[in-house]
Amino acid sequence: MAQSWTATLRERLDTDIAYSFRRTPITVVATVVTAAFLFAALFAPWISPQDPFDPASLDLLDAFTPPVWADGGTWRFWLGTDDQGRDIFSAILFGLRISLFVGFASVLFSLVVGVVLGLMAGYLGGIVDSIIMRVADVQLSFPNILIALLINGVARVVLPRASVEDLAVPVLVLSIGLSGWVNFARTVRGSTMVEKGKEYVQAARVIGRPTPMIMLRHVLPNVMGPVLVIATISLAVAILAEATLSFLSVGVPPTQPSLGTLVNSGNNYLFSGEWWIVIFPGATLALLVLAVNLLGDWLRDALNPRLR
């Protein structure tokens, strides 16, 4: 087996990566912002001043409190409240949690599906390759959102009506994950086809290792490098997809709102002047996606040997 990808990564961390990381201040900022969001999402129950899911802590008299700097704002709800008297800041923290969870889970799902299928297509070749890649081509010609919407719609039809709300998050992860596997599969297939012809694979075959073993233990570690970059960019795409589906009210139900659901419910109050209900969750979402995108962009440029 050639040098493992973790070792390669560690070696690169010592030199090029760390150097280019320090040289681009915007990446450092993006990392800090992403870390802050992750921290806020993880410790939401402890940071947030109010539990937005506990009806007992909500007071309808607090409804539509504007942010602290506007007339009638208080420090108790420094980003204002929504129509139920729910603190926007707490709702954003909890929404961030669900958005990030769905994002990570669906990227993980499409990573596993994409890497396995790409590995099979690249290593086995022949009819397996043709079938997988034709399916991928068909899916690639449709936009991601449309596919996620479709899977979501079909799931709504198949599942019994009562369980649709409980299963909303798994269905969402499934539909976003299935709409994003193609990028992983194509990249892994490409690099697998290169690795397949190398000597260490031939050597493993000569000593009689079974094919699945060669694929998983020998080829897989050597094709995982670019997958990391795609995963980062896919995370931004997945968070956006989740927000979009939730905004179209086919995503997470309003009982456990994500950032997209918050924007959706706030959208109803846009015309009566309560702009803070929609703008703050939306701004959080945009900032999060921007930070992740910046990270992914930098990672791609830093790991691309052609640009060095």
Next chain:
Amino acid sequence: MSLIGISLPTFMIGILLILVFGVILGWLPTFGRGAVVDLGFWTTGLLSLSGWKSIIMPAFTLGMFQLTLIMRLVRSEMLEVLRTDFIKFAKARGLSARSVNFRHALKNTMVPVITITGLQLGAIIAFAIITESVFQWPGMGLLFLQAIQFADIPVMSSYLVLISLFFVIINLVVDILYHVVDPRLRVERRVALGN
């Protein structure tokens, strides 16, 4: 800069536009397609002032994403092309920076840009669903969204069939355009044909 455009979700662009131009300034209508003119075989909003006013914001929302995407694409393509030898040669010949950038480099980025733009026409159909939902535009996308919410299978499947037809036609046109735009492909074909 272009990353901001790609990170801002389509619906947020729409909502911001509604907030600024619809609610605060009150210049443009925030929903619907305005007054329509009935031509007998075609009902259109393009012949009335309010129809034109109501199309501005949805059109901008839909176009914004494509704009940033193409910007990013041209940037990355330019970065790659500017490293090639023929650009170095053009610089060595003493050509002005403007001539090198626009006449030599930009020309070579155009092939992928045109193909991607064509393929993005398909994405526009998907983003139309979001835009129509934000602006309550009574279109096919909104119909599809309502069909999903009510689990209306016949509407969902006929929408899908129609969209697939669009995709097939778009992809065919893009494939043909590929050969029109890229002279290398034509040469290869001629070689393959033996003349």
